[in-house]
Amino acid sequence: MLNYISVKNNQCIPFSSIPVLEYEQFLDYNTSLVKEESNHCVNYYGIRKQGKIVLICCIASDADGLIHISSTEVKPEVQLESFTARHLAFHIFEREIHENFGISYIDHPWLKPLRFPFNSFDKSSGIANYPFYKIESEELHEVGVGPIHAGVIEPGHFRFICNGEQILHLEIQLGFQHRGIENLFLEKKTLLQRTTLAENIAGDTVAGHTTAFVNLWESLCNFSPEADLQFARTLALELERIAIHTGGLSAMCTDVAYQLGSSVFGRLRTPIVNYFQIWGGNRLAKGLLRAGKTNFPFDKVLEEKLQTVFNEYKPDFDEMCKETFSLPSVLGRFEKTGVVTKEQALLTGAVGMTARSSGVNKDIRASHPHDYYQLSEHLPVIKKHGDVFSRAQIRREEIKQSIEHIRKLLESIPDENKKRQELNPPSSDSFVLSLVEGWRGEICHCAITDENGELTHYKVKDPSLHNWLSLALAVRNNEISDFPICNKSFDLSYCGNDL
């Protein structure tokens, strides 16, 4: 028997076809896989099954576009050797497993709580009695920021240990926004309710999470989406990338007090999000994407409007980029600030924009393409230095690339399929995994159904989950006054982490 089953992105398989290994074998196999730079863990989680915990590990191989899935069964009271001791990128998954099921690890470096969920194993552990990491010293001082953000965005607590103005250590504690999204997917029974849930996982990645959900659901229902559905999803993903990246550049200018960049990029974001309003009636693209159908077919009239939006956007964007990326005072703040080295990015398992700014080639659009990305080869934008400036450059380049992508897409708009089939009910005893490259990085949704085709488990992973540790490492030895700009350059999601 093989150690694993290999699937493609959005491929539905019987749950029983996932090999169940002994824990030692499971550990050896998966940790040996991630020694290769082109393999990384997209999801590793546990589910309860008849008093035991089934651990499922999904390792994506970028080289051949496959995802290797293996599993094991353990008893909750056992003590296990940890994956993390062999590869740090697993730390967050094992912390989650420990928090949810109480599985203890003998050699995990820090089983820090992840989000204090409702269904946690140890109900007595909460943020109120959480012992933050401390340093006994007369010279050093601690600065606690949050959980209420100064700009009232999302809540998160940041605890700095500083030597004067220099940051020695940053501890990030999240979980304030925990809503129990994964359980809600099981409680809500209709498809519309579940789609709406997916839309609300993270307000800035509506197209990303919804695409992951609808692709997964269609695969579960054995429905292959027609060209017009795939087209709309790809277009929505790229538009969302343009909108959020532009907003990101604006916010980065705000954080270094560059007013011109802040207001011009801010203004440029508006027509893009307004285009979502024209297309689907919502500026955040809510309601736009649906499994097995579309309520807002894309046509010639919409295309013309989009071309006009781009024709007005592009010259202003180029001019403002030229201005911003050559202004000494801005470069002085961006360059060599908040560096994540390639080694660190690989070690912490960074994904998406964060990984690509440190020279790690990770892009689902290229490695595990879905929808229209399957038709053309995507060349990821890679930067080497891993500093704030690289992350600003990635945004600039990806916006230009996305506009090119969309212009190419618009050359041949597929006609709306008027005779669409109804969705079948989901297949029984199945497992599906869906990967999508959102603007922030790799989104992974996994679903398991029972013998009646009912969802028994739903798992969401936002790219932020991988990347928060990169931020904590990036700010070390930087000045504490540079923390806001570092944080904004990563632009991670709090609610995507907290679920």
Next chain:
Amino acid sequence: MISFVVIILASLFFSGIIVRTKSIASGRKGPGIFQPMKDIFRLLKKGSVYSETSSFVFQIAPSIYFASVLMAIMVIPFGKSEGIISFDGDFIFFAYILALGKFFSIISAMDTGSSFEGMGASREALYSLLVEPAFFILMGSFALFTGHTSFHDIFISLHFGSYVAYALGCLATFVLIMIAMIENSRMPIDDPKTHLELTMIHEVMILDNSGFDLGLILHASNLKFAMYGALIANFFIDTLPFYLTIPIFFAVQLIFAVAVGVFESFSARFRMNHNAQFIFALTSIALLIFFGVLMVIGKFI
């Protein structure tokens, strides 16, 4: 007396002009010129909230800070007319009465016990300390140049006769503008608009102040701008009659405010650790003025 009145008048619209300039530069219409003053009046009508952990220092500090700025304004002359207070060595009084106000604002920030405010206080103390030599070398040079030690005497006997002297006047204007920016925690040292506590200097120190106290602190900052504007204007108004000097004074204030607004619109803030170097550079410019003066009066070369 006249200087006191015109400075108070200028302070009423100074920050309004900065805000308006910045709005126009970023393509917005912006609020009216008097909006910042309306905000301050609104605050002055409110009561203050004090945290239980703070002591009386926190409660008296804003008033002392405001009073110190008013006292400093009193020593500033206006062309031929003296300030309300004028004596030999009054520029030293000017510098240290401002320092007294700053001392109280620093200890009141420490009094709150907040980790942010302590950080802001330490930054403010460091930058004030670094800016002090620039001011004293500047004023000392002019005292040496004119042979007088009070603002009024220095300014009325300051006649630019040579090119070197004009150059000195321009350099002095630059140093005073930068001192005003640093003292008021504006760009490029500090960003007054930011909402991020970790990057603030002055703003973070007044996070706990509210109502009447906050109004006083905000208006003190307007007064300080107008006060440095008045010092700069004094370099140019000489002993001309009032019907000329008063328009020149307001023109200088207006140009100063617009310049601040334009500068803040088109550049980013410095990285915190570059601030110290930048402020030291002001001292070296002040030293240039000092050597220039030595050259003019023939004590050097």
